[in-house]
Amino acid sequence: AQTVTQSQPEMSVQEAETVTLSCTYDTxxxxxxLFWYKQPPSRQxxxxxxxxxxxxxxxxxxxxxxxxxKAAKSFSLKISxxxxxxxxxxxxxxxxxxxxxxxxxxxxxxVFP
Amino acid sequence: xxxxxxxxxxxxxEMGQEVTLRCKPISGHxxxxxxxQTMMRGLELLIYFNNNVPIDDSGMPEDRFSAKxxxxxxxxxxxxxxxxxxxxxxxxxxxxAGGFRPQHFGDGTRLSIL
Numbered sequence: 001a002q003t004v005t006q007s008q009p010e011m012s013v014q015e016a017e018t019v020t021l022s023c024t025y026d027t028x029x030x031x032x033x034l035f036w037y038k039q040p041p042s043r044q045x046x047x048x049x050x051x052x053x054x055x056x057x058x059x060x061x062x063x064x065x066x067x068x069x070k071a072a073k074s075f076s077l078k079i080s081x082x083x084x085x086x087x088x089x090x091x092x093x094x095x096x097x098x099x100x101x102x103x104x105x106x107x108x109x110x111v112f113p
Numbered sequence: 114x115x116x117x118x119x120x121x122x123x124x125x126x127e128m129g130q131e132v133t134l135r136c137k138p139i140s141g142h143x144x145x146x147x148x149x150q151t152m153m154r155g156l157e158l159l160i161y162f163n164n165n166v167p168i169d170d171s172g173m174p175e176d177r178f179s180a181k182x183x184x185x186x187x188x189x190x191x192x193x194x195x196x197x198x199x200x201x202x203x204x205x206x207x208x209x210a211g212g213f214r215p216q217h218f219g220d221g222t223r224l225s226i227l
Contacts, residue, residue: 033213043202045218091156099144099168099211103156 002027004094006104013082014112020067021077021107023092032096034068034075039106040088048090051075079109087111115139119205119219127227131193134222136205137186146216147180147190148204156204162188195226 003026013019025034036048051059051068058066063083067076079086092104118137126132138145146161160170165182173180177196182188192199202223206216 035215042220043223044220045204045206047215047217050215095213099161099163099213100158101146101216105155 002029002094002096002102004092004102004104006092006107008107009105010108010110012110012112013079015082015084017082018078018080019082019109021079021090021092021109023075023077023104025073025075025092025094027073027094027096029096032094034066035093035095035101036064036066036075036077037091037093037103038086038088039091040085045091049077082111084111084113117205117207117217117219119203119222121222122220123223123225125225125227126195128197129194131191132195132199132224132226134190134203134205134224136188136190136219138188138205138207139217140186142207142209142217143185144208144211144216145182145188146206146208147188148206150202150204150221151200159190192224197226200224200226 005024032053034051038046038048049059049061049064051066058068063080065078089106089108091106093101095101120135143164147159148156150156159172160180161168162182180190202221204218204221206218208214208216
């Protein structure tokens with residue numbers, strides 16, 4: 001069975017700095033998709049970024065980018081120029097050959113002014 | 114465009130009562146997912162539908178939980194009878210063409226069973 005591990009329960013960063021959130025996963029599948037979702041205090045789940053495993057190029061969305069290492073089964077999220085509004089829970093998620101999303105336990109990011 | 118709409122946003126009820134949570138997916142989406150979020154267990158998939166048909170309900174915790182999708186624009190998650198351990202945030206999400214596509218989540222229903 002596939003698993004997703006987020007080993008950092010909490011992280012903090014100063015405004016305008018860069019922070020990297022870690023995610024590792026375990027799978028025997030070769031084709032799959034990885035996601036980062038953000039959950040602010042308002043509790044809505046918001047898609048941040050998506051990576052397709054067959055694409056070697058790392059996905060980027062404005063200040064958000066990923067470091068996808070397929071062989072190492074690692075999928076970290078880098079947030080550049082952090083803003084106060086980035087404070088939230090961040091969840092890494094995996095989708096393989098089913099329609100299910102498997103979520104990690106989340107990392108709480110605090111942003112200090 | 115309207116996103117996924119869930120109601121109610123908050124629900125407080127007494128143990129033993131029937132609870133019904135409602136979800137309207139994004140128009141045109143053919144997949145609908147129900148999740149439960151708790152501090153202890155994180156985000157769990159309860160059940161999902163494709164074209165209104167339940168595909169996988171292996172995450173439904175007990176027979177007290179049931180879900181229906183009578184048409185493409187409406188789904189319900191029912192708990193009967195409710196218990197304090199059912200207290201959680203319940204999310205509905207929808208997507209087009211499968212789980213590999215981004216899932217769009219509703220704002221969730223915070224359920225408290227006293």
